[in-house]
Amino acid sequence: MTNNTTRLDHVVLWVSDPVAAAGFYETAVGLEPLQVAEFAEGKVSFPSVRVNEETILDLAPRTLAERMRMLPGSADSAGHPVNHICLALPADAFDALRARLEERGVPVSDIDHGSSGARGDATRSFYFRDPDGNVFEARHYDD
Incomplete structure (x- = not known):
């Protein structure tokens, strides 16, 4: 892997139950879950699943939307x-x-x-x- 080309790093998906979503992506899709236990313990805001060595899907709970303030209207993206x-x-x-x-x-x-x-x-x-x-x-x- 080189760091000098443009790549897709991650996609954030809004999900209702991040633990269940991680289970689906692990068992049905075959992706490696990341930080599921840490999320369940309240140590991280969301778990992820690994697509490949360079790309992950973040499984963000819709309840996190109210904290999305990086751009005006960001919270409105939950559910879209x-x-x-x-x-x-x-x-x-x-x-x-x-x-x-x-x-x-x-x-x-x-x-x-x-x-x-x-x-x-x-x-x-x-x-x-x-x-x-x-x-x-x-x-x-x-x-």
């Missing part, structure tokens, strides 16, 4: 999820994610082919929602 977040995975991890979601009864879209993204056209992609309604796309590219 982004359109979707896309996770690019290797083909085997893509298949494993879809299987885990289906095993847990998480609705998934049909598989699409050729959707354009950061690395060109994806081989396959599909969408799902987390328990708080945040929409995710999973995709993989031929390497």
Whole structure:
């Protein structure tokens, strides 16, 4: 990893129950939870899950919104999820994610082919929602 290029560091998702959300992302999506125990003990404001060595998703409780004062109107962002977040995975991890979601009864879209993204056209992609309604796309590219 180098520190001299622009990268996505983190995305903050508003969630109703950060511990439950971390559990979903760990068991259904396969992401590593971070600081869940510390959050439950009141030592940190929110837990996170690791997407890769450079990127995390912060799982902010909606009750934290009232403390969002970095810009005028920041508190109003609670409950306004982004359109979707896309996770690019290797083909085997893509298949494993879809299987885990289906095993847990998480609705998934049909598989699409050729959707354009950061690395060109994806081989396959599909969408799902987390328990708080945040929409995710999973995709993989031929390497």
